Amino acid sequence: MYARAVAAIVTALLGVAAFLLPGSDARAGDGQPPLVIAHRGASAYAPENTLAAIDKAARMGFSWVENDVQRTKDGELVVLHDDSLRRTTDVEEVFPNRAPWKVKDFTAAEIARLDAGSWFAPRYAGTRVPTLEQYMRRVERNHEKLLLEIKNPELYPGIERQILKLLGNDGWLDHRHLAGRLVVQSFSADSLKIVHDLKPAVRTAYLGAPTVAHLPEYAQFTDGINPSLGSVSTGYVSTVHAFTGPHGKTLSVFAWTVDDAGAARRAARYGVDGVITNKPDVVQAALQSP
Template sequence: MSMRRAVAAATGVLLGMSALTLTASPAHAAARQDSTSDSGPVTVAHRGASGYAPENTLAAVKKADKLGFDWVENDVQRTKDGELVVMHDTTLARTTNAETLYPKRSPWNVADFTAKEIARLDAGSWFSDDYKGEKVPTLDQYLKYISKTGQNLLLEHKSPELYPGIEQQTLRELRSRGWLDRSHLSKRLIIQSFNATSVRATHTLDPHVKTGFLGNPKVSELDSYAQFTDQINPTHSAATKDYVDEVHKRKGPLGKRMQVFTWTVNDASTARSVDKAGVDGIISNFPDVVRDATHS
């Protein structure tokens, strides 16, 4: 049970509330957002709490955890030697020191480097000197970490067209870490992509996995998308009430009402707007701003 629900259940019982306060660990001092709550949309920490720590690093996941957020989003790609790593851009240039460490390797594509070479990179200094030496995590390292924190995962296949078979490889790695059991599949894992073919492939490979399509297909196309994706996840400007209502009219392949997780919402005004539109989730670099604005 999340801290938020535990506190709600103990309302009016002073002793119970005191016990909760005394036993809360420092890493979970902030009340966790209840991902099953009907009080508002789920807030997802985009690339971890990437407004406060370098994106897609374990430091960003740790920050999201300290802020009390169950859901984190990440991006997955594949190295030259076949290792899955957590990285947003298809090149290493923006968020690491690859240009300095490997000056003759332009354009520094993720797919042109081995996992060992990427492990040497500094993925934190670009953000702040406080994060100097932060590493690019492998998917395996990432899964180990969030398994310990108890956080949930919205995993994005980034540019999967560059990495044939990445869907099957990801599922294999998730399975090896226990992430394809009933508990994880029912409430702790979503796999999404901008590439509809990739989303369909994930669904075909394992129909029990909850999937999301990043984009806003025409309303006339939603029935076809409902055959292989459980979520339609548009940018916030496309998450109008009319569009959200249309998505909600349909059931996804898991037999439940389709959902809408919108992105990337970093200010209170936009958060309130998409909340009013009825979205089910809000993806944000500053998840605490969204939580405060939506009271969820």
């Protein structure tokens, strides 16, 4: 593995590495601004991780959206960030005696009863928590691309295989989707290893900032390193770019969560390839301004 890493470093130092985000648009390394990914959809403008949020991102002209996937008590995959339903639904009112309202303790039918929009704004009252199947079909309809996060995989044994099966059934594991429309990410390296072992063609990204000493190991099973903006620097980004991932391309770097002009410009100076943001319009404007 180290021979490949050394070869990648030499290539990077010579300045001829093909800085292309796996399966996506031109990257910052090509002199282009970072790619903008709508975090949980356009979540500053519509309730996060809902169909309304990805519809809003599409209307705003952003093709890449990010989401979070968890599993219900009866085995349905749903799109939610927290492991509790409390923050983004009215679960306390509907099921007052079910504290702490963990996703894994509710059936899909029970979650489908919840209002996932009123907390955000009155006009979103009645918005529902989407299943992953519903979500994928809306992403497809909107011609969007997806950065899919496997959330809390330690709570849901086998969720990786289940997600891949659903993606396959919905046509998302064909060459067209894998080449440019899907990346799977997680804070769990073990979860990404499972995805890579089960379906090596799927692009993956690790959420976090592994030490430089561990990057050769990560480059065996992931195509990108997605750290918080506060945990990276120009030097770290350059070091990540010196490694080649399992699909033969330079490891990419997506920084999160970048929500204002100053942070967007800082991310661009660091040389990141993408930014994950709740306010894609604000960030896009900052990145495109002189």
